[in-house]
Amino acid sequence: MIQLVELSKHYGKHVAVDRLSLEVKPGELFGFLGPNGAGKTTTIKMIAGLLHPTAGHILLAGHDLHREPQKAKSVLGFIPDRPFLYEKLSATEFLRFVAGIYGLNGGRMERRIDELLELVELREFGANLIESFSHGMKQRLVMAASFIHDPKVLVVDEPMVGLDPKGARLIKNMFRERCNKGETIFMSTHTLEVAQAMCDRIGIISRGRLIALGSMDDLQRQAKSEIPALEPIFLKLTGGGSFREIDGDSV
Amino acid sequence: MKWEFTPRDVVRLLTPSILAARNRRRFARRSDLLRAALFGGVTIVFSVGIFAGFYRVLVYVGRFAEFTAPLTHQMLATVSVFLFTVLLASNIITAYSTQYVSEDLSLLASGPIPLPALYGSRLILTLFQSSWMVLVFSVPVYLAFALTSSSPIRFLVAVALVLPPLLAIPAALGSMVTGALVSVFPARRVREALMMIGALFVVLIVFLVRTQQPERLLNPRSIYDVGEFFSAFRTPASPLLPSTWATDILAAARHANSPPWFLLALLYSTAAAAVVLGCWQARALYWRGFSRAQEALPARFTALPMVDRFLEVMTRPFELRFRSLLLKDLKTFLRDTTQWSQLFLLLALVVVYLYNFSVLPSNFTFATFYLQNLFSFLNLGLAGFVLSAVAVRFVFTSVSIEGRAFWIIRSSPLSLNEFLWSKFWTALPPLLVLSQILTLVSNHFLGASRFMTVLASVSILFVCFGIVGMGVGMGAMFPRFRFENVTQIAGSSGGLLYMIATSSFIAIVLFLEALPVYFYLSAEYRGASLERPLLVTIAALVVVAALNVAAVILPIRWGQKRLAELEL
Numbered sequence: 001m002i003q004l005v006e007l008s009k010h011y012g013k014h015v016a017v018d019r020l021s022l023e024v025k026p027g028e029l030f031g032f033l034g035p036n037g038a039g040k041t042t043t044i045k046m047i048a049g050l051l052h053p054t055a056g057h058i059l060l061a062g063h064d065l066h067r068e069p070q071k072a073k074s075v076l077g078f079i080p081d082r083p084f085l086y087e088k089l090s091a092t093e094f095l096r097f098v099a100g101i102y103g104l105n106g107g108r109m110e111r112r113i114d115e116l117l118e119l120v121e122l123r124e125f126g127a128n129l130i131e132s133f134s135h136g137m138k139q140r141l142v143m144a145a146s147f148i149h150d151p152k153v154l155v156v157d158e159p160m161v162g163l164d165p166k167g168a169r170l171i172k173n174m175f176r177e178r179c180n181k182g183e184t185i186f187m188s189t190h191t192l193e194v195a196q197a198m199c200d201r202i203g204i205i206s207r208g209r210l211i212a213l214g215s216m217d218d219l220q221r222q223a224k225s226e227i228p229a230l231e232p233i234f235l236k237l238t239g240g241g242s243f244r245e246i247d248g249d250s251v
Numbered sequence: 252m253k254w255e256f257t258p259r260d261v262v263r264l265l266t267p268s269i270l271a272a273r274n275r276r277r278f279a280r281r282s283d284l285l286r287a288a289l290f291g292g293v294t295i296v297f298s299v300g301i302f303a304g305f306y307r308v309l310v311y312v313g314r315f316a317e318f319t320a321p322l323t324h325q326m327l328a329t330v331s332v333f334l335f336t337v338l339l340a341s342n343i344i345t346a347y348s349t350q351y352v353s354e355d356l357s358l359l360a361s362g363p364i365p366l367p368a369l370y371g372s373r374l375i376l377t378l379f380q381s382s383w384m385v386l387v388f389s390v391p392v393y394l395a396f397a398l399t400s401s402s403p404i405r406f407l408v409a410v411a412l413v414l415p416p417l418l419a420i421p422a423a424l425g426s427m428v429t430g431a432l433v434s435v436f437p438a439r440r441v442r443e444a445l446m447m448i449g450a451l452f453v454v455l456i457v458f459l460v461r462t463q464q465p466e467r468l469l470n471p472r473s474i475y476d477v478g479e480f481f482s483a484f485r486t487p488a489s490p491l492l493p494s495t496w497a498t499d500i501l502a503a504a505r506h507a508n509s510p511p512w513f514l515l516a517l518l519y520s521t522a523a524a525a526v527v528l529g530c531w532q533a534r535a536l537y538w539r540g541f542s543r544a545q546e547a548l549p550a551r552f553t554a555l556p557m558v559d560r561f562l563e564v565m566t567r568p569f570e571l572r573f574r575s576l577l578l579k580d581l582k583t584f585l586r587d588t589t590q591w592s593q594l595f596l597l598l599a600l601v602v603v604y605l606y607n608f609s610v611l612p613s614n615f616t617f618a619t620f621y622l623q624n625l626f627s628f629l630n631l632g633l634a635g636f637v638l639s640a641v642a643v644r645f646v647f648t649s650v651s652i653e654g655r656a657f658w659i660i661r662s663s664p665l666s667l668n669e670f671l672w673s674k675f676w677t678a679l680p681p682l683l684v685l686s687q688i689l690t691l692v693s694n695h696f697l698g699a700s701r702f703m704t705v706l707a708s709v710s711i712l713f714v715c716f717g718i719v720g721m722g723v724g725m726g727a728m729f730p731r732f733r734f735e736n737v738t739q740i741a742g743s744s745g746g747l748l749y750m751i752a753t754s755s756f757i758a759i760v761l762f763l764e765a766l767p768v769y770f771y772l773s774a775e776y777r778g779a780s781l782e783r784p785l786l787v788t789i790a791a792l793v794v795v796a797a798l799n800v801a802a803v804i805l806p807i808r809w810g811q812k813r814l815a816e817l818e819l
């Protein structure tokens with residue numbers, strides 16, 4: 001469903017993403033991890049069509065994002081890490097606007113908007129302007145907007161940032177349900193517990209290169225780790241294992 | 252005795268602003284330097300214009316010995332009151348952002364910083380941000396006064412002495428007014444009110460100045476009415492106003508009299524007292540106001556269901572994607588009170604523009620058929636320039652105004668071509684209406700012939716397409732998605748380039764139409780047939796139309812290319 005072929009991104013001499021190739025299958029929840037500055041957001045922005053790759057191809061549901069951008073984007077839902085929205089629109093108006101630019105309207109769409117607002121627990125705020133929303137409420141609204149056209153591919157950058165535990169639980173459930181229905185989710189996160197609990201496969205990127213890929217068992221084998229937990233595996237693979245634990249006494 | 256704070260604390264709090272300014276210069280890119288050069292150039296042109304205007308009037312007034320002293324005194328008083336009032340209004344508005352909603356305040360407010368130090372540093376920031384432009388444009392005015400005085404150096408020294416307290420007093424008073432407002436009303440309401448007050452204030456000043464018809468001063472016939480003119484233009488000269496003290500000090504310096512030390516001391520002590528009073532008020536009200544400013548209450552003037560329903564019905568016939576964008580743009584525009592204040596200013600500009608034509612003398616010798624129609628032709632250029640000024644604010648900004656939410660458009664299947672054409676068709680109708688009002692009404696006041704009226708109307712119709720096309724296209728070529736205020740987009744280097752491009756474009760249109768107008772006026776003068784002028788006019792209009800098609804299509808295409816290459 002998502003194919004990245006030899007994808008690279010250079011900023012002058014700096015190589016942010018280096019010949020990244022991977023494939024995410026239909027119904028798969030893929031976790032994309034890496035330390036700060038590893039190239040996660042750059043990759044995600046390239047998949048969302050916000051950044052141009054220096055080299056390589058991106059295929060979404062078989063459509064080349066460069067050659068058929070409209071077709072590729074029509075199957076894509078994108079949730080950025082920071083929810084910048086049209087502050088002067090109400091939540092309902094915003095969803096109606098997004099539906100409109102995806103070519104959707106009518107009574108069915110109105111019902112869908114109601115359902116989505118209900119789903120993200122914003123129904124009672126539907127008529128309120130977005131400018132009065134908290135960060136978490138905006139994040140939930142973006143999620144509702146990304147679901148409005150029932151995308152085949154959902155690309156998510158740091159979904160848990162700014163969400164309360166209830167919101168985080170809601171997201172986890174929604175993502176799992178959507179994957180069960182055959183939707184593909186490509187998710188970047190720093191929350192390793194979430195990645196471990198939710199993702200079918202995980203890719204770890206460091207300095208622009210994919211350094212590990214596979215299920216939890218695969219990663220444990222690759223890292224030669226004895227502990228079946230993502231945090232030590234991640235630290236070992238990304239070179240963060242050398243950091244000494246700091247406890248209260250030693251500080 | 253241990254002081255609560257030292258001047259060093261104030262300087263420390265100002266360090267980020269100072270370093271940011273230094274870094275902006277140090278890490279300036281070519282585009283930044285270009286923008287600085289453009290702004291510098293425009294500022295110099297305006298300053299020279301202001302200097303020339305004041306110098307000419309002062310030299311002229313200097314010829315009438317008995318009037319000179321009272322007239323120059325009155326002019327100085329007008330300048331002082333104008334400066335003081337503009338500074339006060341500007342400080343009230345600026346203080347809101349620098350002292351209550353600036354992003355770095357949360358860091359400072361959570362730190363162990365003595366309130367007087369915070370107040371002092373923010374007062375200096377407010378003063379600087381609200382006063383630098385007024386100060387820059389006051390220099391040529393005072394220079395003109397100095398060069399026409401008997402003692403230029405003495406006058407300039409007096410200006411240097413008078414300006415610091417004259418800037419500090421409105422800054423302290425403005426901060427106090429804003430502090431009182433924010434502590435009583437929710438911040439967003441205060442912001443809305445300040446925006447409206449600011450706009451109304453500017454409109455009021457423009458109307459006051461314009462309705463006095465200052466051009467009469469340069470008309471030799473009206474010199475006998477100068478006394479009457481100034482009595483009508485009388486400015487408040489209460490002995491309690493700092494602007495009056497400043498005027499008296501400057502007037503004394505202009506005549507090389509000994510300085511009124513008492514007034515100077517009064518000016519400085521008042522400035523010091525205003526700062527201290529402001530600090531006391533801040534102790535009592537600042538934290539309460541700051542806390543209220545953090546409350547995210549929805550704006551009052553945003554929910555107008557009748558208007559929303561009207562817009563939804565009116566846009567129903569349009570294609571779904573275009574309708575979605577149109578509705579979003581219209582609602583966002585109508586709910587943003589900063590846009591309303593700009594609309595007020597626009598309305599004032601149009602009214603003053605048309606008023607200028609309504610007060611043109613009709614019985615003067617130059618009001619012949621020939622000149623009436625020549626003015627009508629030149630008015631085409633003026634109307635085009637007004638349209639450009641409106642378009643730079645409302646059309647050029649239309650792409651950037653998507654702001655940081657532009658990712659929604661870019662990640663959607665909506666093509667950039669559809670997006671930009673939607674912006675074009677949204678902006679065109681209001682500009683077309685405005686263009687026709689400007690030309691038809693001004694031609695009516697001018698008494699232009701039907702030929703000229705029709706030519707002007709059709710030409711401005713074409714020009715309007717070009718101006719809107721260039722606005723959308725260049726807005727996409729020079730986008731600025733990160734901004735705090737929409738006026739920053741219009742005032743960017745791209746905005747200036749747009750103004751230069753549209754001015755050149757209008758000049759080309761005028762050049763193309765000069766020949767048919769010449770043929771027409773010659774034929775009318777000689778009483779010859781209008782067949783030839785009509786043919787030349789049609790040919791010129793065809794060329795103008797073709798030029799406008801290019802001015803629409805090419806910039807939009809270039810803008811689309813630029814946006815496609817843009818990395819968010």
